[in-house]
Amino acid sequence: MSVPVFADDVEILISMEELKARIAVLGEKITRDYFGEPLTVLLILKGSFMFGADLIRAIDLPLSVDFMGLASYGADTESSGVVRITQDLSNPVKDRHVLIVEDIVDTGLTMKYLLENLGSRKPSSVKICSLLEKPARSSYEIEIDYLGFTIPDKFVVGYGLDHAERYRNLPFVGVLTRDCMERR
Numbered sequence: 001m002s003v004p005v006f007a008d009d010v011e012i013l014i015s016m017e018e019l020k021a022r023i024a025v026l027g028e029k030i031t032r033d034y035f036g037e038p039l040t041v042l043l044i045l046k047g048s049f050m051f052g053a054d055l056i057r058a059i060d061l062p063l064s065v066d067f068m069g070l071a072s073y074g075a076d077t078e079s080s081g082v083v084r085i086t087q088d089l090s091n092p093v094k095d096r097h098v099l100i101v102e103d104i105v106d107t108g109l110t111m112k113y114l115l116e117n118l119g120s121r122k123p124s125s126v127k128i129c130s131l132l133e134k135p136a137r138s139s140y141e142i143e144i145d146y147l148g149f150t151i152p153d154k155f156v157v158g159y160g161l162d163h164a165e166r167y168r169n170l171p172f173v174g175v176l177t178r179d180c181m182e183r184r
């Protein structure tokens, strides 16, 4: 598979085929674990929109989808350290099982904030499905129930993940190459 022209500064880290295969496995596991339960799949915007869209199609259960917008990054590759809700849930999650779908758990700050916030809404349970995890940078202990891939300490883009809002439309997860260090 080749890299689109607009993203000639990106190297493929996880290919489309690898993503597809892993998502099928995650979907089967989630299908087994939530059988017969009221499930809300909560996509964290913006980064998880593409992963979430593929994941829910791999889950063979009746489910609700909801969205929450959270931002901890500005236009930089370093977290600002402050989490903001940019868009809230559209329906209550009280007495429902919530499966958070996130693109990446980096320091864990966003997830820690989200878990605390959701806890006050009295769901039956809250679990996390994250496409990526960067353990080298973790500062908060976050248990990921369904994990796609563990990645090295590199800034990744594509498949929903951005750098300054760019690259979200790449169909794979890639690493920024030559320009990355200049941008940091």
Ligand code: IMP
Pocket (backbone or CB within 6 Å): 047, 072, 073, 079, 102, 103, 104, 105, 106, 107, 108, 109, 110, 111, 154, 155, 156, 157, 161, 162, 163
């Ligand atoms: P955390 O709060 O440090 O765990 O960061 C979580 C959020 O930061 C993720 O939901 C992403 O939106 C963003 N993020 C962290 N690492 C990367 C990366 O390598 N590429 C793109 N976005 C990232």
Ligand code: MG
Pocket (backbone or CB within 6 Å): 044, 045, 046, 047, 048, 070, 103, 104
């Ligand atoms: Mg995000």
